[in-house]
Amino acid sequence: MSGELFPRERREVAPGAVHLPDWLSPERQRELLAACREWARPPAGLRTVRTRTGVMSVKQVCLGWHWGPVPRCPRCGKAGKELPAACPRHAYPYAYDRTVVDGDGAPVKAFPAWLGEWARQAVADAFPGEREPGGDPFDIALVNFYDAHAHMGMHQDSDERSPAPVVSFSLGDTCVFRFGTPAGRGRPWTDTDLLSGDAFVFGGPSRLAYHGVPRTRPGSGPAELGLTGRVNVTVRVAGFD
Numbered sequence: 001m002s003g004e005l006f007p008r009e010r011r012e013v014a015p016g017a018v019h020l021p022d023w024l025s026p027e028r029q030r031e032l033l034a035a036c037r038e039w040a041r042p043p044a045g046l047r048t049v050r051t052r053t054g055v056m057s058v059k060q061v062c063l064g065w066h067w068g069p070v071p072r073c074p075r076c077g078k079a080g081k082e083l084p085a086a087c088p089r090h091a092y093p094y095a096y097d098r099t100v101v102d103g104d105g106a107p108v109k110a111f112p113a114w115l116g117e118w119a120r121q122a123v124a125d126a127f128p129g130e131r132e133p134g135g136d137p138f139d140i141a142l143v144n145f146y147d148a149h150a151h152m153g154m155h156q157d158s159d160e161r162s163p164a165p166v167v168s169f170s171l172g173d174t175c176v177f178r179f180g181t182p183a184g185r186g187r188p189w190t191d192t193d194l195l196s197g198d199a200f201v202f203g204g205p206s207r208l209a210y211h212g213v214p215r216t217r218p219g220s221g222p223a224e225l226g227l228t229g230r231v232n233v234t235v236r237v238a239g240f241d
């Protein structure tokens, strides 16, 4: 970005958590945004996510596997609204499915191979000199749309079974990305501004670190991208059988 007082450089924010500023070229940003706009269309398009505690201010669409609150415990079959108290052993409040169980019920949209390839390249750039881990390829993306008032509370990305890193791509308005530790949602944490085109990779000892987006900076995105608000795409490996 022009007007920076100091150049933004690759930074390891926590062990295994790396910020890669300007990782997506303007062309890739346009390409990803155009794809997000297509993915947002129904069926299996953009939806409001109802959590156990309320409604998320961020609107979301999923690719590959659909993430959302479980209507029933996958093991004991108890209804979601009774969870977790009714089923302390089996209660996962959220899980992945192949259909939009908390929306229009349509099959989840396909995860595109090119997005997995971008994520693989970002991991290689985040950890230069390290041998590329084997294992399953990237197969999930959660696409989040933030308007000027949207935010995301501190949480872990813990519904995947693979230990592979999560890769996040940001478009549009800058946000404050809060990155903590796996120990709990409180301090210590580091706040990083994520700008349009930035990637952020978290794996290894930070794979289950709590993180969130306390706020965006409305109107701060690059005018030429033509996006009002912010879009974030997190790319993940499911690791399901």
Ligand SMILES: O=C(O)CCC(=O)C(=O)O
Pocket (backbone or CB within 6 Å): 142, 144, 152, 157, 168, 177, 194, 211, 212, 213, 232, 234
């Ligand atoms: O919007 C972001 O930068 C973070 C998104 C996130 O944490 C998630 O989708 O789980």
Ligand SMILES: [Fe+2]
Pocket (backbone or CB within 6 Å): 155, 156, 157, 211
């Ligand atoms: Fe997350």
